[in-house]
Amino acid sequence: MDVFAPLQWLADWITFDLLGLAKDSRLGSALSFFLFDVPKILILLSVIVFVVAIIRSFFPPEKTRKYLSHSREYVGNVLAALLGVVTPFCSCSAVPLFIGFVESGVPLGVTFSFLIASPMVNEVALILLFGMFGWKIAALYLASGLSVAIVGGIVMGRLGLEDEIEEYVRQIRMGEAEVPTMTWAERIAYARGYVGDIVKKVWPYIVVGIAIGGFMHGYIPADALAHIAGPSNPFAVPVAVAMGIPLYSNAAGVIPLVSVLTEKGVAMGTVLAFMMAVTALSLPEFIILRKVMKPKLIAIYAAVGFVTITATGYLFNWAIPAFGR
Amino acid sequence: MVIKVLGSGCMNCQRLEAAAREAAARLGIDAQVEKVTDFADIMAYGVMTTPALVVDEQVKLAGRVPSVDDLVKILAAAQS
Numbered sequence: 001m002d003v004f005a006p007l008q009w010l011a012d013w014i015t016f017d018l019l020g021l022a023k024d025s026r027l028g029s030a031l032s033f034f035l036f037d038v039p040k041i042l043i044l045l046s047v048i049v050f051v052v053a054i055i056r057s058f059f060p061p062e063k064t065r066k067y068l069s070h071s072r073e074y075v076g077n078v079l080a081a082l083l084g085v086v087t088p089f090c091s092c093s094a095v096p097l098f099i100g101f102v103e104s105g106v107p108l109g110v111t112f113s114f115l116i117a118s119p120m121v122n123e124v125a126l127i128l129l130f131g132m133f134g135w136k137i138a139a140l141y142l143a144s145g146l147s148v149a150i151v152g153g154i155v156m157g158r159l160g161l162e163d164e165i166e167e168y169v170r171q172i173r174m175g176e177a178e179v180p181t182m183t184w185a186e187r188i189a190y191a192r193g194y195v196g197d198i199v200k201k202v203w204p205y206i207v208v209g210i211a212i213g214g215f216m217h218g219y220i221p222a223d224a225l226a227h228i229a230g231p232s233n234p235f236a237v238p239v240a241v242a243m244g245i246p247l248y249s250n251a252a253g254v255i256p257l258v259s260v261l262t263e264k265g266v267a268m269g270t271v272l273a274f275m276m277a278v279t280a281l282s283l284p285e286f287i288i289l290r291k292v293m294k295p296k297l298i299a300i301y302a303a304v305g306f307v308t309i310t311a312t313g314y315l316f317n318w319a320i321p322a323f324g325r
Numbered sequence: 326m327v328i329k330v331l332g333s334g335c336m337n338c339q340r341l342e343a344a345a346r347e348a349a350a351r352l353g354i355d356a357q358v359e360k361v362t363d364f365a366d367i368m369a370y371g372v373m374t375t376p377a378l379v380v381d382e383q384v385k386l387a388g389r390v391p392s393v394d395d396l397v398k399i400l401a402a403a404q405s
Contacts, residue, residue, distance in 0.1 A: 060388060061373045092335035093374045093388065096364060100373035172364065175371035179387045190389050291364075 004040050011035035030218030037210045037256060042203065044131040045124065049198050052123045053191035059086045061097055062179050068114070069104040073157060076110040081149035084117025085142075094285060098292050102165060103174050109157015116305065117149035120280040124202060128255040137320075141272060144315065148276070148308040155304050164297035205253030213260040226265025236270045237313035241306055244277025254278055269316025273309050281305045326356045326404065327382075331367045332375035334360075341376040341390045348396035354404060 011032045015021050021028035064083045071079060094115065101111040121142055130138035182190065229236040254275045261271050286298050293301070328345050332338030342360060349356035361367055361379075370379055374388030378396075380403040391399070 062371065062387070065373065092333050092337070095333070096367055096373045096375060099364060099368055103368070168365070172368050175369045179372060179377075179384055186391070186395065189392060189395060193390065193392070 004036075007040055008036050026218040028218075030214040033217050034210055034214035037213070038207055041128060041131060041206055041210070041256065042199065045127060045202070045206075046195050046199060048127045049123065049195045050191045052127075053194040054187055056086055057182055057187040057190050059083065060179060061087050061093075061100070064114075065100050065104050065106065068101065068106045068110055071106065071110055073107065073109060073154065076107060077113040077150045077153045077157070080106075080110045080113035080153065081117040081146045084114040084149060085121045085123075085146070087114075087118065092288070094288055095291050098289070099169050099172055100174060102169055103172060107157055108162055108165075109153045109155075111153075112156040112301070113149045113153025116152050116280065117146060119282070119285070120149055120276060121145035122279050124198060125255060125275060125279065129258070132255065132259050137268070140316065140319065144272075144312045145276065148280075148305075148312055152304045152308045155308075156301065159300065161297050161300065164294045164300075166292050166294060169292050202253075206256060209253040209256035213256045216257075216260045216264060220264055222263060223265040225261065229261075229266040229270055231267040231317050236267065237273050237317070238306075238310050240270050240274035241277040241281075241310050241313065244274045245281045245302075245306075246283055267317045268320045269313040269318070272316055273313025276309045276312065277306075280309065326354055326380065326400070328356050328358045328400075329361050329379040330358065331361045331370060331372060331377040331379060331387075333364075334362055335375070337390050338376040341378060344390065344393050344396055345378060345400075347393050348400050351393070351397055352400055352404070354400060356400075 014035055015028050015032040016023055019031070021031065023029075064087050067083065068076060068080055098111065098115065101114065102108070106114075126138055126142060129141050227233070229240070254271075258268075258271045258275070262268050281302060286302065289298055289301075326349070328349065330338060330342040330345060332341070338360075342358060346356075346358050349358065367375065367377070370377065370384050372384060372387040376390065377387035378385045378399070380400065383403070385399050385403070
């Protein structure tokens, strides 16, 4: 990433010339890592989130629902997962979205593909992975997130869980009102606001994540974690996924650690599975969804998520050495 | 004018409500701002993303919080 060369120069200048730290010192290496990564990530984030928000402004969920209402298994699941990635909604909209889908006759499995894909393929995570590891890892993350959503949705659909939706959901009748389409000025204002929201929300995670990363980069020997969480430990993936569930954090805080953790010996698939669990299997979301789903359905949803994410983690661990980073 | 803010009460819903009140005040409109939090009532308007803004029973926007300036335009257009 040559565009960031001036930032690297500035970080090096502050660390080594201004503060006079030695180039091979631990503190020097940790600090220059921190000073380079924080502005780089924030710039990357602002630019790409803006573009993503513009794209998203063309896919309001009210439209998505129409596309999916007559969909069938497989094709519907694939379409739902793809739309889940580009459709904007905040977590408080999960319940009305779910009701809206069920009401318009979208099959339950297809609805789940959508619900899983949306938090799972997190655009912030995607951007950070791209910025720090290049397109191969980002593409693999996107592909595996979509696979989890598609397979998870198909499994949920096959289980015949229609009775596990709260009764009142089926009685709700949706209105016909059309949401007016946005003008370009509105799209730009929306995108700008969205960038502001995201940056405001994630910058502390990023700074803390990179600070921990910088510290580990400078102070922890390479391969220190290989024994606990390296590719040779088959339990590392499920343990990492289980750890991610109660840790409702932001992918933004985890990703700056990814490069450092992998550098120190943790397998890439294990770290990514952890990150997916943090974003897609969140306790607060389960609590919100309790309004529309009976506990059994939530438990199955969580279990399917756990299994598919764990499988993805193994797949990554197997595929990444094969791809060659 | 009756302005309704549809939403479960999350942070964005509160921001939209505050912005709508400010826009109405700036225009000097005698507006009644109501919150709609019941899902059945929200969905009856045909929206799935919150917060949404309804002016005199017409859905004006859903799923975002616009600036106060934009809300002023929306309310002014709805008034005429």
